[in-house]
Amino acid sequence: MSWIAIGALALIGVGIPIAMMVVSALLRPSVPEQGKSATYESGEIPTGTARSFKFNIQYYMVALLFVVFDIETVLVFPWAVIYNDAVSTVGLTRALGPMLLFIGILVIGLVWAWRNGAVEWIKSPRATRRKTQKQDA
């Protein structure tokens, strides 16, 4: 029986958007215009190809470091919630020690990344040049 309900949900979930598109296609007048076919209607006009656009690698570095500490929070948070109970059951060392070890390992990784320049924002030589030219003028 439950499969019938799931099937019905899927049917309606697919049906509603299709129905909306069909109904609006029947009702709306068709006025083709160049501006409407642009990628971002009423926005920036795209220049160049998508392939030539490159993100600075440092966005990824920051994102990676963020993920590490995001995951850390996921583990630290439930640990902090039960911390008091845990200390009274298994003692301070067994409640605090493993978490300190875990954070310690992450800190070694962070310090390494930091010392090797993962969080230093590399300056774009072109941008610097343009800035100084503006000041000179």
Added chain:
Amino acid sequence: MSAVSIVNAAAAAPLQVVLPEWTAIAPVLILALTGLLLLTIDAIWPGRNGNTTFAFVSALGSLAALTVTVWYLVAGTGQVGGSITLFSEAIVVDGMALFFTAIFTSVAALVVVASHDYLAGHENAASYYSLLMFATLGMALMAVSNSLATVFVSLEMASLPSYALVGFLKKNRGSVESSLKYFLIGALSSAVFAFGISLVYAVTGSLLLSEVAAGFDDGVAGFAGVAGIGVLMIAGGFAYKTASVPFHFWAPEAYEGAPAPISAFLSSASKAAGFVVAFRVFSTSFMPLLDATPAIDWALAFAVLAVVTMVLGNFAAATQENVKRMLAYSSIGHAGYALIGLAALTAGGPHNGDVMGAAMAHLLIYGFMNTGAFLFIAMVEYWGVGRTFEDYAGLSTKAPFASLAMAVFMFSLAGLPVFGGFFSKYALFASAVSAGFWWLAAVGAITSALSLYYYSRVVKALWIEQPNGNLDAIDSKPTGLYAAVIFAAVATVLLLPGFPIALETAEAAASALFA
């Protein structure tokens, strides 16, 4: 032999009493500390090119882990008096775990020593060695994992550093491309593997291998389909890690593009890591299925995979012109031989321990001979001689000892009766025959005969053909690479008289799983 085991028993009892139980995973901890130490050293003195320091620390760390592992193996830790389980049974230390940890750490030590020359003048040596140590750590954890959750996490721990290591030559397009291919196929098969675990969990209600076995013991009433698909998907995850059909096609790409020491590491240690975890999961958890649910005959599935893998790997290797690619396909073929260790299992079969033990012993010898062969390729890459069989012509005039070692590796891989590779194949095929799977042994023997053709092509190029003028580039002697190649050759030769001991240890470890 019984005298040896009595001595073991006498020595073992005190060791387990003397040391606290958590020290059983000391090899894993040593590898973790080594990796962290490398990062700490590099954080204190960043920018200083400490290739030698890092190589020294990593070699020391892997050798220390190897020493402790061999000590535990000899002293009987986790073997005499049952296996040691830690962390609510998520971790188990037994003979098989220690046996495979010994393979991983010795391969890692060889690769580290060889990498020192290969990385000379390279930036980021610290990240290379620490990734290598973390990958080895992941493999050692795979060997001791006793729950599907630890299996998955440790498999990822071993895989993620491997992707980065394959693409370590950032400015080399081949290296980056092969890394991306390896990563994409790895991500796909990880997803398949995780899905399989979730299906098995759905049927049995537990992730611990022993409880999964208990769940399957009661029969899978009404859930045979779910359980069967789950087991099949888990087998697919292992096929990826061991580079077996149908998830083998990343291997030639990744091995060819990767720095050659990393190819050596992946094709020996990473493959063995896939097998240890497959052996443990299938022999511990899924064994009751063969008995209670004949519909889920995974041994038959492995038999088919083994035959296809042996045939495909060896035939594809025979058509290659590039030596590194030939070795990559031959390593797929060897995965097929080791798969016999799973394919020839039967419910309550008296030969189960023998078959799996023989496969383990084959992986040990394969670890040395295949690592050595890839390190020889690394040496040739270091000299910049070329990649095809023709480029290897006459190398023996310039590097006689290394060429001799390469000849040893090739004949041992082919299974000629003078080197360790013969006995391991012989034990494997003989145990398959006694388990009633003569046709698996027959396919193995035929493909081995074929493999002699392409292995001897390398030896012919090295020793018989005349140099064609491209060897003048050889002007340096990479000491570390030489030492690693020679050591691997010595180990391959020494495993000829030492094979009975290796086989006995492996069979005892495997039999303990079926007890």
